[in-house]
Amino acid sequence: MKFRKPLKITQRASSVTNSFVQAVIPWVPPSPTQQSEALKVLGMEDGIVCAYCGGVASDWDHLRPLVRNKRPTGYISDYKNLVPACGRCNQSKGAQDWRSWISGGAAGSPTSRGVADLSNRIAVLDRFESWGAVSPLPLEELAAPELWSKHWENLRRLEEALQEAQRHATVLQAEVRKTSGTNSRCIAPELSITLDTHTGDCRKTP
Incomplete structure (x- = not known):
C-alpha cells in the first residue's frame, strides 16, 4: 500500500478548468421516461451497470466529453450523451474519444483490464450513439464575444493565482x-x- 503524497494547489487546475466550462454549458435533466428510454437502448432495463466494462455503475459519464483543451466541445449534459459508468472507467476515460479509449491501452481502460465481451459493449455504445444522434452546439456563437472573452480571462487569472499560491505554499x-x-x-x-x-x-x- 502506497503512501499518498500531499496534494499541491496546482493539481486542482484541471478541476477548475472543467468547472469553468461546465458552469456555462446547458444541462437538460432527463425525465423518468427519457432515462428509461436511454437505458433500454443500452440494454439495461433489468439493471444498471457500467456501459464500458459491466462493473458496478456509480456515475453518469458523458459519452462525448464536454471539455477538451480547456474549451467546450459543444456537447452538453443531455440524456442522449450520458451513460452509466464505474468510477474507474470514468476516471480513466477523461476527455478521450470513447472508441479510441475503450480499445486502447490506457491505464484502467477495459482493454488494459482484459474485460470480456468488449466487442459487444462497443456495439451497444455504437447503437446508443446512433440513436442519440447528438451534434455539438456552436456555443461560442450563442453568446456575445465579449462575454466569452471575459469568461476565459477570469479562468486565466485564476490559473495564475493558483500558480502563485503554490509558489508561496x-x-x-x-x-x-x-x-x-x-x-x-x-x-x-x-x-x-x-x-x-x-x-x-x-x-x-x-
Whole structure:
C-alpha cells in the first residue's frame, strides 16, 4: 500500500478548468421516461451497470466529453450523451474519444483490464450513439464575444493565482520543515538528496 503524497494547489487546475466550462454549458435533466428510454437502448432495463466494462455503475459519464483543451466541445449534459459508468472507467476515460479509449491501452481502460465481451459493449455504445444522434452546439456563437472573452480571462487569472499560491505554499512549507526539524527526513547529503524549494519535493542532485 502506497503512501499518498500531499496534494499541491496546482493539481486542482484541471478541476477548475472543467468547472469553468461546465458552469456555462446547458444541462437538460432527463425525465423518468427519457432515462428509461436511454437505458433500454443500452440494454439495461433489468439493471444498471457500467456501459464500458459491466462493473458496478456509480456515475453518469458523458459519452462525448464536454471539455477538451480547456474549451467546450459543444456537447452538453443531455440524456442522449450520458451513460452509466464505474468510477474507474470514468476516471480513466477523461476527455478521450470513447472508441479510441475503450480499445486502447490506457491505464484502467477495459482493454488494459482484459474485460470480456468488449466487442459487444462497443456495439451497444455504437447503437446508443446512433440513436442519440447528438451534434455539438456552436456555443461560442450563442453568446456575445465579449462575454466569452471575459469568461476565459477570469479562468486565466485564476490559473495564475493558483500558480502563485503554490509558489508561496512551497516557500512556507520549506520554512515549516526547517523550523520543525522535519527537513532531516528529506535532506541526506550522503545520498545527494535535498529539498527542492520550488516544488517542495525531495530531489536527488546530480
